[in-house]
Amino acid sequence: MSSAPSTFPDVEAIVVDLLSDRPELAGAIVDETPPPGFDGTARAVIVSRRGGAWIDDLHLDQPLIELEVYGPDKPAAHTLANAARAVLLQSAGTVHGSSTVTDVSEADGPRWLPDYLYTAANRYLCVLRFSLRTA
Helix, strand or coil: CCCCCCCCCCHHHHHHHHHCCCHHHCCCEEECCCCCCCCCCCCEEEEEEEEEEEEHHHCEEEEEEEEEEEECCHHHHHHHHHHHHHHHHCCCCCEECCEEEEEEEEEEEEEECCCCCCCCCEEEEEEEEEEEEEC
8 A cells, every 4th residue: 555645845945945044145036936036147046846656666756857047157057056956955844844865966966057038037946855754
């Protein structure tokens, strides 16, 4: 009999919470979706779940989280990407509601990737693998 949860933890909301109000990201937009009027030139970290898996025997969700990180120029976007990933890589042990972050590892480090939706954007992407245990 499977013990998979009926709903997975909202890892996007957890990551937004982990990154919000951090001095390293002061002044940056941190959200699951870009705000209205966003053109890719503001300092921003957009958080998306990109897959992952539930490991039944361990009662563990292992989502892949993609960070799309923007800045007014390439160096600013790179600095912000490194700051966001550093915060998340140190987040093991934090508790959010009924979920505990048990591990965070890097699946794909920050890489420059042009954004075809926001042509003026300076964007870095990175992917982190979270391990979340649910109560």
